[in-house]
Amino acid sequence: xxxxxxxxxxxxxxxxxxxxxxxxxxxxxxxxxxxxxxxxxxxxxxxxxxxxxxxxxxxxxxxxxxxxxxxxxxxxxxxxxxxxxxxxxxxxxxxxxxxxxxxxxxxxxxxxxxxxxxxxxxxxxxxxxxxxxxxxxxxxxxxxxxxxxxxxxxxxxxxxxxxxxxxxxxxxxxxxxxxxxxxxxxxxxxxxxxxxxxxxxxxxxxxxxxxxxxxxxxxxxxxxxxxxxxxxxxxxxxxxxxxxxxxxxxxxxxxxxxxxxxxxxxxxxxxxxxxxxxxxxxxxxxxxxxxxxxxxxxxxxxxxxxxxxxxxxxxxxxxxxxxxxxxxxxxxxxxxxxxxxxxxxxxxxxxxxxxxxxxxxxxxxxxxxxxxxxxxxxxxxxxxxxxxxxxxxxxxxxxxxxxxxxxxxxxxxxxxxxxxxxxxxxxxxxxxxxxxxxxxxxxxxxxxxxxxxxxxxxxxxxxxxxxxxxxxxxxxxxxxxxxxxxxxxxxxxxxxxxxxxxxxxxxxxxxxxxxxxxxxxxxxxxxxxxxxxxxxxxxxxxxxxxxxxxxxxxxxxxxxxxxxxxxxxxxxxxxxxxxxxxxxxxxx
Amino acid sequence: xxxxxxxxxxxxxxxxxxxxxxxxxxxxxxxxxxxxxxxxxxxxxxxxxxxxxxxxxxxxxxxxxxxxxxxxxxxxxxxxxxxxxxxxxxxxxxxxxxxxxxxxxxxxxxxxxxxxxxxxxxxxxxxxxxxxxxxxxxxxxxxxxxxxxxxxxxxxxxxxxxxxxxxxxxxxxxxxxxxxxxxxxxxxxxxxxxxxxxxxxxxxxxxxxxxxxxxxxxxxxxxxxxxxxxxxxxxxxxxxxxxxxxxxxxxxxxxxxxxxxxxxxxxxxx
Numbered sequence: 077x078x079x080x081x082x083x084x085x086x087x088x089x090x091x092x093x094x095x096x097x098x099x100x101x102x103x104x105x106x107x108x109x110x111x112x113x114x115x116x117x118x119x120x121x122x123x124x125x126x127x128x129x130x131x132x133x134x135x136x137x138x139x140x141x142x143x144x145x146x147x148x149x150x151x152x153x154x155x156x157x158x159x160x161x162x163x164x165x166x167x168x169x170x171x172x173x174x175x176x177x178x179x180x181x182x183x184x185x186x187x188x189x190x191x192x193x194x195x196x197x198x199x200x201x202x203x204x205x206x207x208x209x210x211x212x213x214x215x216x217x218x219x220x221x222x223x224x225x226x227x228x229x230x231x232x233x234x235x236x237x238x239x240x241x242x243x244x245x246x247x248x249x250x251x252x253x254x255x256x257x258x259x260x261x262x263x264x265x266x267x268x269x270x271x272x273x274x275x276x277x278x279x280x281x282x283x284x285x286x287x288x289x290x291x292x293x294x295x296x297x298x299x300x301x302x303x304x305x306x307x308x309x310x311x312x313x314x315x316x317x318x319x320x321x322x323x324x325x326x327x328x329x330x331x332x333x334x335x336x337x338x339x340x341x342x343x344x345x346x347x348x349x350x351x352x353x354x355x356x357x358x359x360x361x362x363x364x365x366x367x368x369x370x371x372x373x374x375x376x377x378x379x380x381x382x383x384x385x386x387x388x389x390x391x392x393x394x395x396x397x398x399x400x401x402x403x404x405x406x407x408x409x410x411x412x413x414x415x416x417x418x419x420x421x422x423x424x425x426x427x428x429x430x431x432x433x434x435x436x437x438x439x440x441x442x443x444x445x446x447x448x449x450x451x452x453x454x455x456x457x458x459x460x461x462x463x464x465x466x467x468x469x470x471x472x473x474x475x476x477x478x479x480x481x482x483x484x485x486x487x488x489x490x491x492x493x494x495x496x497x498x499x500x501x502x503x504x505x506x507x508x509x510x511x512x513x514x515x516x517x518x519x520x521x522x523x524x525x526x527x528x529x530x531x532x533x534x535x536x537x538x539x540x541x542x543x544x545x546x547x548x549x550x551x552x553x554x555x556x557x558x559x560x561x562x563x564x565x566x567x568x569x570x571x572x573x574x575x576x577x578x579x580x581x582x583x584x585x586x587x588x589x590x591x592x593x594x595x596x597x598x599x600x601x602x603x604x605x606x607x608x609x610x611x612x613x614x615x616x617x618x619x620x621x622x623x624x625x626x627x628x629x630x631x632x633x634x635x636x637x638x639x640x641x642x643x644x645x646x647x648x649x650x651x652x653x654x655x656x657x658x659x660x661x662x663x664x
Numbered sequence: 665x666x667x668x669x670x671x672x673x674x675x676x677x678x679x680x681x682x683x684x685x686x687x688x689x690x691x692x693x694x695x696x697x698x699x700x701x702x703x704x705x706x707x708x709x710x711x712x713x714x715x716x717x718x719x720x721x722x723x724x725x726x727x728x729x730x731x732x733x734x735x736x737x738x739x740x741x742x743x744x745x746x747x748x749x750x751x752x753x754x755x756x757x758x759x760x761x762x763x764x765x766x767x768x769x770x771x772x773x774x775x776x777x778x779x780x781x782x783x784x785x786x787x788x789x790x791x792x793x794x795x796x797x798x799x800x801x802x803x804x805x806x807x808x809x810x811x812x813x814x815x816x817x818x819x820x821x822x823x824x825x826x827x828x829x830x831x832x833x834x835x836x837x838x839x840x841x842x843x844x845x846x847x848x849x850x851x852x853x854x855x856x857x858x859x860x861x862x863x864x865x866x867x868x869x870x871x872x873x874x875x876x877x878x879x880x881x882x883x884x885x886x887x888x889x890x891x892x893x894x895x896x897x898x899x900x901x902x903x904x905x906x907x908x909x910x911x912x913x914x915x916x917x918x919x920x921x922x923x924x925x926x927x928x929x930x931x932x933x934x
Contacts, residue, residue: 192828242827321817326798358803358811513731513824513834514700515797515804515852516752516884 106604111151111205111250115337116401119485119560121602125610127564131578131587134661138178142656146627147619150205151599157606160213165201167217175606183230193219193241200619205250214258216247222260234281244269252335254374261331271329271348275377285377289329289348289365290315297377304381305431306453318362328352329366333396333481343371347395356390357464363388367395381431390463392475393419398483404541415540417495419477437543440478441528444471467505474502474524483558490581492537494567496555499527522640547584556622558599570596573651592616592659595652609662617656627654687722692745695728698832699858699919708919709749719904753885759892761901763885765916767853768871768924769806772841775866783873784809795837795846797824806850809877835859857920
């Protein structure tokens with residue numbers, strides 16, 4: 077299938093015979109300068125010392141303890157022989173000197189976020205990592221600060237407050253730096269926020285623009301150049317008219333996931349999260365622009381196109397997942413696409429110049445929808461599975477989706493996308509009275525459980541052109557870590573019960589595995605050390621939404637805790653304990 | 665009160681003289697949420713806690729804990745305290761006492777507007793700006809009936825959590841009515857009754873009807889909570905609620921809590 081005409085942005089020069097669509101200034105020098113590895117978000121490393129023949133010899137090279145016990149979701153960065161690690165709250169940034177034995181701490185930076193911010197994190201106090209650009213490390217704190225830190229000295233260059241924890245906002249995402257603009261989005265769809273993506277000047281930290289996910293066009297930065305592919309997405313102020321009254325003001329749609337960038341088209345791509353309140357009966361309408369993919373200009377934030385994945389989302393299918401930018405030959409024609417395995421259970425292949433959905437193919441068992449109408453672009457929701465103040469059973473996928481934030485990787489060598497994902501279904505019961513701050517209310521009780529087959533997760537190798545799985549490895553727990561794949565045809569990921577695994581990228585055969593101290597829910601990376609050797613690094617430290625039962629010490633008796641995820645994870649505490657630790661592996 | 669103590673706390677309080685002082689009643693309470701409780705002891709749940717401790721011959725200790733999401737799990741059920749005063753009597757994550765009052769969601773309006781709203785089906789609501797608390801990730805229950813009527817566009821959400829640095833964050837919704845930011849608030853009765861009494865602008869409080877919509881109730885019976893399995897303390901508190909019924913009732917009325925139905929009504933002998 078590598079001969080099928082797949083081209084991967086950024087590395088086509090390394091693959092003679094394939095058409096070129098290289099992202100400028102992003103040759104793979106063996107570093108890891110942003111969480112998704114490159115602007116195309118492929119998480120593919122051209123390093124090939126570790127291969128399918130020798131991966132079985134991988135050995136632990138060194139470790140580093142963060143001393144923290146909440147969920148560790150970040151990707152370490154490797155720049156100029158220094159490794160940078162962002163911890164969960166209190167969001168300490170560590171710089172480790174890779175030129176010295178055992179990689180001692182070079183410096184640490186403490187942003188001192190407000191402790192109260194922990195109370196507005198819906199799903200553990202995680203952080204998904206940093207971005208390096210032009211001598212600075214950029215990342216965000218849980219209490220809504222974007223910070224720039226001098227990569228050499230650890231001195232703060234600037235710090236900008238972007239949101240208010242009193243309004244339910246927090247920030248957990250890894251920023252992206254494009255064209256001198258730092259892109260940051262907020263979290264908090266569970267707390268009545270209004271979502272946004274903001275662009276900051278990378279040099280000064282000044283806010284250049286903010287694009288809201290709801291409200292009038294001027295707030296969403298929709299103007300004359302906005303050309304969505306589908307007619308139902310055109311029209312004035314849809315971010316107002318698809319809501320009742322002022323509900324858009326607390327309508328959710330945070331941007332807490334991934335951002336990609338195509339320098340040739342000068343477009344950044346990202347998705348917005350679920351609408352609020354969660355109870356769909358309380359917010360009639362399509363609730364634009366929640367659960368939507370936006371293409372915007374990085375320098376101005378101007379929207380160029382949008383596609384709403386799930387109008388009036390009633391399953392918490394946030395649209396924040398990664399968009400992998402690929403040039404594929406589809407039905408004989410070269411297409412510039414973005415490929416995204418979505419929460420709603422489909423792998424979308426979308427023309428990234430126009431926003432046209434080329435295909436949407438389920439990669440997990442789906443019964444809440446029946447595919448996407450490619451004429452209108454609208455997903456076909458199943459009426460019997462619509463939620464509200466009522467009990468609905470047997471809905472698949474569950475709110476964490478076919479796949480949550482855990483990012484996939486793509487190998488231009490195999491042409492496959494390696495999707496770490498869930499296999500969860502759920503039921504929702506409407507009427508348990510609860511009580512908060514002296515106020516009775518009725519919340520939906522959500523209970524999740526394993527989907528068909530009984531395994532709660534899997535890693536699937538997916539052919540985006542054929543629209544089918546090539547192989548799949550089942551996992552007992554949701555596969556809540558990212559994947560990374562190399563030119564040595566080795567694919568790495570970690571499991572929630574603490575196994576770090578190397579698989580043959582061609583067939584999924586297990587080549588090697590290592591039991592780490594705590595479950596893995598982070599993003600493994602591959603880099604070239606100062607000694608010229610290839611290293612694989614991963615943070616362990618279970619937690620996050622899925623691992624809250626361990627990191628938060630939740631009671632397994634209350635299956636509705638962690639928004640219903642605990643019910644599916646009651647046995648996790650028997651398989652792993654908490655604690656943040658970096659593990660780095662290499663060949664002897 | 666010592667005679668009650670002997671009869672109720674047989675195991676903990678024999679011999680009788682050791683009872684007072686040895687026993688500690690640990691109550692988790694919000695430090696900033698009147699009319700229920702605050703750190704200065706000004707709420708009716710503060711007063712109720714004092715009354716219970718006195719009745720049981722126990723020393724009252726507070727564990728201050730803001731009542732956000734997972735309050736019960738992180739406080740009472742985590743063993744940080746032994747009782748919480750004020751939970752819905754149907755709650756199944758804790759052991760509840762007998763209910764000691766039943767209240768309702770109410771319409772809160774400025775008296776000078778003379779709106780006299782009582783029904784969620786009132787057509788005049790279509791012309792009203794309606795303030796309602798946003799609770800965790802949902803609007804408070806009556807929003808459901810209004811959204812079904814197509815009145816979602818009339819709703820203005822007020823965060824129940826508000827700015828915690830300010831006094832009694834839920835009271836912002838009452839102030840919004842007094843200031844005329846909204847025409848009417850639909851709000852849980854105890855907030856409305858208490859803050860209406862304090863307001864410089866005369867406010868009117870009337871129960872919403874119907875009392876339930878699509879299976880979602882707007883009236884709730886309220887009880888005290890202990891950890892599951894702590895039958896001893898539950899029974900002790902039940903004893904207090906029976907013995908002190910008249911005092912509890914007077915306390916609720918003093919704080920302006922709108923009371924409905926027979927719940928918490930005292931037996932004639934008391």
